[in-house]
Amino acid sequence: MPLDYKETKKARAKFQKKKAENELSEEKNLISLTTAQLKWTILKWAKYLRETEHWTNIFISPDLTNRGREAGKKLGAELKRRRNEGEQNLAIRRNQIITLKKTESEPPILVDN
Structure with a gap:
């Protein structure tokens, strides 16, 4: 897009x-x-x-609202804990911690107007 x-x-x-x-x-x-x-x-x-x-x-x-910031902090702490336990390819997406299938994605094509 x-x-x-x-x-x-x-x-x-x-x-x-x-x-x-x-x-x-x-x-x-x-x-x-x-x-x-x-x-x-x-x-x-x-x-x-x-x-x-x-x-x-x-x-x-x-x-973000204060509630959104708090939720983000909790997710960040959980992500850090899981990474320290050895889990790999984790990321936060749409307020959930998910396992990534790909390690890298292609950058978008940007159009300056």
Whole structure:
């Protein structure tokens, strides 16, 4: 799905610029997107966006509620525990810990408009 960066409306994601290695600027830009699907597409491929020339200094994270943050912390702790016990190819997807079948996926084709 090509990304059209001009689309704006309801679904939300936060974009934050990196100052230097391990430092985040105070500047946060809250953007709105036309569909939730576009939001999830951007969040899904955020790690690949960082590898492109125009997106290297951008940090993308979902806008979560306190309940969502707590659930994420619990899942993260459970994931860490299971990895320490020797389980491999685990990841958090849709608020569940799953076993990955592939170790790597292909990056998306991005279109700048």
